[in-house]
Amino acid sequence: MADDSSRAGVRYISPDIIAYVDHMHAPHDDALQSAFAAPDRAGMPTIMVSPSEGRFLELLLKLVGVARIVEVGTLAGYSAIRMARALPPDGKIWTVEADASHAEVAMRNVAVAGLEKQIEVCRGKAFDVLPTLQRHGPFDAVFLDADKEHYDGYAEWALRNLRPGGLLLGDNAFYSGKLLGEGPGAVAMRRFHELLRDHCDSVCIPTPDGLALGIKRP
Numbered sequence: 001m002a003d004d005s006s007r008a009g010v011r012y013i014s015p016d017i018i019a020y021v022d023h024m025h026a027p028h029d030d031a032l033q034s035a036f037a038a039p040d041r042a043g044m045p046t047i048m049v050s051p052s053e054g055r056f057l058e059l060l061l062k063l064v065g066v067a068r069i070v071e072v073g074t075l076a077g078y079s080a081i082r083m084a085r086a087l088p089p090d091g092k093i094w095t096v097e098a099d100a101s102h103a104e105v106a107m108r109n110v111a112v113a114g115l116e117k118q119i120e121v122c123r124g125k126a127f128d129v130l131p132t133l134q135r136h137g138p139f140d141a142v143f144l145d146a147d148k149e150h151y152d153g154y155a156e157w158a159l160r161n162l163r164p165g166g167l168l169l170g171d172n173a174f175y176s177g178k179l180l181g182e183g184p185g186a187v188a189m190r191r192f193h194e195l196l197r198d199h200c201d202s203v204c205i206p207t208p209d210g211l212a213l214g215i216k217r218p
Helices: 004-012 015-025 030-042 051-064 078-084 100-112 126-136 148-161 184-199
Strands: 068-072 092-097 119-123 139-144 162-171 200-205 211-216
Touching: 015 051, 030 051, 030 078, 030 100, 051 078, 051 139, 051 162, 051 211, 068 078, 068 126, 068 148, 078 092, 078 100, 078 119, 078 139, 092 100, 092 126, 100 119, 119 126, 126 148, 139 148, 148 162, 148 184, 162 184, 184 200, 184 211
Parallel strands: 068 092, 068 139, 092 119, 139 162
Antiparallel strands: 162 211, 200 211
16 A cells, blocks of 8 residues: 555656656557647647646547547647547547637648548637537547636537547546636636536546546437
8 A cells, every 4th residue: 555655756756757657558659749839839838748648538539439620729739630640541630729829730740640531620719610520529538638617618518419439538627726716717717617517527637637528328
């Protein structure tokens, strides 16, 4: 049995260890590296999932056997490319990006990865785009990685459009340490957690900023 000190396991994690496990279990090929490095090259926020988090999403979706995925928050396309690698040949991701310049970067990265048929970058605000995607549902998974102030609204849409047993995933579930604070973002994020609890079998995985996972109940 682990001793009490190991419960604060985060103290054992160093940048060298992270680099080692990323190299061992979540290595980048040229397409992944291009997408991962794109935000820094293009002057975009470097807020994409980490290599191991992206690989975790890929493997998790493979386990579920997904064919149709919606992502809210594309950035440079790194997570979409990771998730697309879990799809069957006829599978598809619709990924929504509000910033037109970010969407252009993402489309270039998707092309480099050779995944134009499986990843559709949908430009526009999520609440405008999501209703147009409903005809493609029900979906096997929805991944949220966008503006936290609207996570509750995105989750409500996801729960209406996921199949029973489908996955609802939300990155930054700790809200950068502000989850228990005041303000509309914290309120929306707590409501997101409540929706997961009420409609899914759920857990929040303690990644650096939390990854919430729910399996939609029948």
